[in-house]
Amino acid sequence: MTAEDLFKNPNQKLRARELSYLAAFFRVEAWNILYERGTGHWGGAASAMELTTSLYFNRMNIRSEDPSWEDRDRFILSKGHASINLYTVLAYRGFFSPEILPSFRTLGATLQGHPSMITTPGVDLSTGALGHGLSVGLGMALAARHLKKSYWTYVLTGEGCLNEGSSWEALMCAAKYRPERFVLLIDYNKVQLDGYEEDIMPLEPLRDKLVSFGWNVPEQSFDGNNTGDILKSFVWLDNEDKWPKAIIYKTTKGMGVSFTENDNHWHGAKIDDESFKKGLLELGSDLSRREIWL
Amino acid sequence: MSIAMRDAYGKHLAKLGGEYPELVVLDADVSSSTRSNIFGKEFPDRFYNVGVAEANLVDIANGLAICGLKPVVNTFAIFLVLKAADQIRNVSAYNSLPVVFVGSYGGLSDSYDGASHQAIEDIAIMRSISRMQVIVPSDARQAELALDYALKQDGPVYIRICRNEVAELPEPESFDGNAIQVREGNDITIAANGITVGFALEAASELKKEGIEAEVFSVPFVKPMKFDVLEKSIRKTKRLLTVEEHVLDGGFASAICEKLMLSGLMPDFDSIHLTDFAESGPYDELLKKYGISAENIASRARALFMKGAHR
Numbered sequence: 009m010t011a012e013d014l015f016k017n018p019n020q021k022l023r024a025r026e027l028s029y030l031a032a033f034f035r036v037e038a039w040n041i042l043y044e045r046g047t048g049h050w051g052g053a054a055s056a057m058e059l060t061t062s063l064y065f066n067r068m069n070i071r072s073e074d075p076s077w078e079d080r081d082r083f084i085l086s087k088g089h090a091s092i093n094l095y096t097v098l099a100y101r102g103f104f105s106p107e108i109l110p111s112f113r114t115l116g117a118t119l120q121g122h123p124s125m126i127t128t129p130g131v132d133l134s135t136g137a138l139g140h141g142l143s144v145g146l147g148m149a150l151a152a153r154h155l156k157k158s159y160w161t162y163v164l165t166g167e168g169c170l171n172e173g174s175s176w177e178a179l180m181c182a183a184k185y186r187p188e189r190f191v192l193l194i195d196y197n198k199v200q201l202d203g204y205e206e207d208i209m210p211l212e213p214l215r216d217k218l219v220s221f222g223w224n225v226p227e228q229s230f231d232g233n234n235t236g237d238i239l240k241s242f243v244w245l246d247n248e249d250k251w252p253k254a255i256i257y258k259t260t261k262g263m264g265v266s267f268t269e270n271d272n273h274w275h276g277a278k279i280d281d282e283s284f285k286k287g288l289l290e291l292g293s294d295l296s297r298r299e300i301w302l
Numbered sequence: 303m304s305i306a307m308r309d310a311y312g313k314h315l316a317k318l319g320g321e322y323p324e325l326v327v328l329d330a331d332v333s334s335s336t337r338s339n340i341f342g343k344e345f346p347d348r349f350y351n352v353g354v355a356e357a358n359l360v361d362i363a364n365g366l367a368i369c370g371l372k373p374v375v376n377t378f379a380i381f382l383v384l385k386a387a388d389q390i391r392n393v394s395a396y397n398s399l400p401v402v403f404v405g406s407y408g409g410l411s412d413s414y415d416g417a418s419h420q421a422i423e424d425i426a427i428m429r430s431i432s433r434m435q436v437i438v439p440s441d442a443r444q445a446e447l448a449l450d451y452a453l454k455q456d457g458p459v460y461i462r463i464c465r466n467e468v469a470e471l472p473e474p475e476s477f478d479g480n481a482i483q484v485r486e487g488n489d490i491t492i493a494a495n496g497i498t499v500g501f502a503l504e505a506a507s508e509l510k511k512e513g514i515e516a517e518v519f520s521v522p523f524v525k526p527m528k529f530d531v532l533e534k535s536i537r538k539t540k541r542l543l544t545v546e547e548h549v550l551d552g553g554f555a556s557a558i559c560e561k562l563m564l565s566g567l568m569p570d571f572d573s574i575h576l577t578d579f580a581e582s583g584p585y586d587e588l589l590k591k592y593g594i595s596a597e598n599i600a601s602r603a604r605a606l607f608m609k610g611a612h613r
Contacts, residue, residue, distance in 0.1 A: 078370070125368075126397055133368070137392045143358045144393060147365020147373075154326070154348070154371060174389070177358035185350075 011299050018072060018102040022065045027235035029298040031061040034096040035264045036291045037109065041092060043279040045113050048121070051274045052166055053093035055197040055233070055259040060085075060097045062238040063162060072102030075129040081159050082148050084133045086141020087166040087195065088122040089276065094131065095119050103130030139172025141165055142192065146178050149187035149252075160189040166197065167205045170214075176221070182252045183222025191245060192223070192254040195232060197261035201275045215256060224250040232257025264291050304470040307497075308406055310442030311463050312337025314449055315374060319345045322453060326366055328352060330359045330377040336406040336463075338376040356381050360389035360401075367399040372453060378412065379405025379421035379462055383428060390458070395433045398457040402449070403428075408438070408462035409496065409547030410576075410592065413585040421462070422576050426552025428460040429525050435459040438496040438554070440482075440520040441470050447477040448522065462496065466585055469500030471520060479528040483535075487515030490541040490603050491569070493532060495521050495554035498545040498574075501589075504596035505603060514607050524554055529561045536562075541606050542569040547594055550575045572606050574599060 011033075014026055022030065034057050042048040060083075064070070068081040085094045092112060099106040104118070111117040118127045122136030133144055145163035152159055169175050182190060196214070198205045205211060218225045226244050231237040241255050261275070262268030265287040279287070319325050319341050328350045333339035342349035352359050356377055363373035375382070382405045383390070394401045405424055412419040428436045437452070437459065439445040445463055452459035474482045484499060485506050494502040499520040506516040517535050521527070536542050542562075546554035555573035562569070574593050581588070589595060 124396075134393070134397050137388055139357075140361055140364075140389065140393055143361030143389070144365040144368070146358075147362040147367075148369050149365075150350070150362065151366045151369030151371055154366075155369065174355075174357035174361065177352075177355035178361070181352050181355065181358055181362070184352075 009302060011302060015100065018100060024236040024239050025298070025301045027058065027062050027065055029295070029302055030065060030100070031057040031235065032264070032291070032295040032298045034061060034093070034100070036288070036295055037096045038092045039265070039279070039284070039287055039291055041109055041112050043284040044110060046278050047113050048092050049089040049276045050268060050279065051199065051261040051272070051276070052087055052195070052197070053090040054263045054265070054268070055261045056087070056090055056093055056164060056195040057263070058233050058235050058238055059164065059193060059195060059257060060093055062235055062242070064097050064101045066239065067242055068162070069159070072130065075103055079157055079159055082132045082145070082161045084141040084145050084161070084163045085123055085135055086163055086169045087138065088135030091119070091121065091123050094123055095128070098128070098130040101130070104128070138168045139174045141169060142175045142178035142182070145190065146182050146185070146187065149190035150185060152189065153187055158189065160191065162191050162193060164193045164195060166195045167200050167209070167211060170194070170211055171209045179218065179221045179223065186251045188251050190252045192252065194254065194256045195259050196256050197259040199261040199270055199272050199275070201272060203272050218254050224248055224253045226255060230255060230257050232259035233263050264294055266290060304467060305442050306467045307439065307442050307445045307464040308337045311404070311445045311449065312340040314446040316341040316344045318449065318453065319348065322372055324370065325372045325374065325453070326350070327374045328359055328363050328376065330354055330356050330381070332377055332406070335378070336376040336404065356385035357389050360386040361393060363401050364389065364393040364399055367401050368397070372400060372402075374402040374404060376404045376406060378419060379408045379424045380419060383421070383424045387427065391431050394458045395431045398433050400456055401458045402452040403458065403460045404463055405460060406463045407465045409464065410580050410588050411465035411585060413588045414582050416582040417579040420580055422547070422549050422580070424462060425524055425548050425554060426556070429552060429557065433457050434525070436525040437522050438462045438524060439522050440494070440496055440499045441468050443471070443473060444477070444520070444522055447474070451477055464497045468497040469503070471499065477522070479523045479526050480530065481519040481521045481532045483517070483531065484520050485516065485518035487517035487539070489515045489539055490517070490543060490607050491532070491535045491539045492516050492518045492599065492603060493521050493542060493544045493558060494518065495524065495544070495546040495548070498547055498594055501594060501596045502545055502599050505599035508596065508600045509603055512604070514604065516603060521554070524557050527557055527561060529565065533565055533567065536567055536569050540569050543572050543574065543599070543603050543606055545574045545594065545599055547589070548575060549577070570606050570609055572602050574602055
């Protein structure tokens with residue numbers, strides 16, 4: 009498959025190398041838009057790009073032409089500040105035209121600073137204030153049980169969401185009701201707004217905590233910036249019986265631009281002219297490299 | 303005295319469970335107090351007791367609502383509006399979700415438990431949230447009507463429920479946002495919010511002995527508040543006394559004053575409201591100590607009447 013083929017049919021189920029290329033392409037888009045707008049969050053958007061790309065282009069049962077289809081799988085970007093990530097993925101998945109991406113965060117735009125389900129097709133939950141995804145996702149998963157539907161509910165959090173007490177209320181509660189097809193994905197880049205997770209609010213031993221709260225969590229770790237690894241984690245999801253399930257993905261904040269990686273400054277910093285040019289060169293060469301693999 | 307408001311509410315909720323298959327009920331470990339347990343016993347598959355976790359309580363309801371169900375959230379009013387304010391504001395209200403919030407033990411009605419459990423700011427908090435409706439029923443029947451109304455709305459509604467028995471009022475002709483007249487008079491308008499209307503009626507009987515005819519209204523809808531019925535009365539009496547089981551800031555009197563200003567009305571005005579945290583004690587005595595009594599309403603109404611009469 010050529011790069012061009014990838015964009016012709018957004019409904020095709022892509023393989024690891026294709027997903028990898030697409031994620032790199034989305035990073036370039038996000039970098040460009042954040043630079044043009046001078047506002048938005050790069051670090052967390054970049055770290056989760058392979059994850060969202062893999063969900064939307066390999067796994068989720070959705071209809072971009074019918075965004076409110078009742079039987080669709082749900083995705084909650086609980087770390088709503090990574091909105092540019094979700095918008096880019098939704099646009100190229102066919103929910104709206106990529107041409108409107110540059111309107112991000114401008115007055116009157118459908119693409120609000122943080123995801124809004126009332127303005128943007130394909131957004132399953134308005135987020136922004138951290139810590140809502142797990143509880144609302146639990147409600148959606150319980151609704152599936154009531155309505156005898158078989159859709160999946162995926163909740164993507166970062167460390168920030170897991171700092172919130174309400175997330176732990178939801179973690180307890182999910183283990184009480186154990187709804188099927190309810191999945192927590194953790195973008196574990198270990199950097200939050202103010203610094204390293206271990207300095208701000210240590211989450212370790214995270215897996216042990218989740219397991220002790222009654223969750224099914226794989227023992228092996230997965231690389232959340234490697235689409236091959238992500239697809240392996242999806243196999244784990246399909247082969248396990250016990251619900252609810254959580255997967256911890258090791259990721260790199262600011263992935264793809266060397267000087268933004270693992271640096272909390274780039275959580276939400278404005279991209280200056282010089283940084284933009286340097287970053288674009290790196291992202292471009294990464295894209296070319298991944299294109300060769302296609 | 304009739305049935306306690308929370309009992310009437312709980313029974314009605316269970317009855318509506320039979321009418322609305324999509325109705326789901328949530329509680330935070332106080333279902334035997336809020337009476338949502340009546341529904342829970344009848345419809346265990348549609349009842350969630352999530353433990354003492356109000357934030358999670360509300361966001362689960364939000365998730366259920368997004369997927370097409372009709373959630374009714376129950377817990378003590380003060381814990382609901384304070385502990386789940388983010389979930390109510392950022393998810394229920396922003397997304398206009400049809401979630402019904404039932405704040406039980408409203409006002410001072412959790413009298414013996416004291417200040418920590420008494421809700422005297424809930425109306426202000428909920429009223430300030432865009433897209434939220436706020437209803438404070440005056441008696442058991444109005445609590446049922448409020449629930450009927452709330453379940454027909456497309457967005458979130460807050461209903462404040464009193465723990466106890468309160469005076470029974472005549473069946474209202476309509477329950478649609480307007481004030482409900484419960485006594486006719488020409489001398490002063492008394493607009494009573496929630497359970498205070500019983501005391502206002504008692505006060506009116508006392509005032510009548512002195513030749514003062516008070517026109518008394520139960521005003522359950524704080525938001526949205528249709529003002530035409532009250533406005534007509536105020537134009538007639540030129541005097542208005544408001545009564546509420548809530549602090550002044552952002553509460554019922556505050557909402558009424560906004561309407562007065564916008565209508566260009568300048569009646570002689572006074573407000574009976576709570577002025578500080580209260581304390582433990584029997585409900586009636588507590589209300590009386592903090593100004594919500596027939597005697598105080600009569601006294602303040604009399605003063606307002608005399609003020610106008612001297613002009």
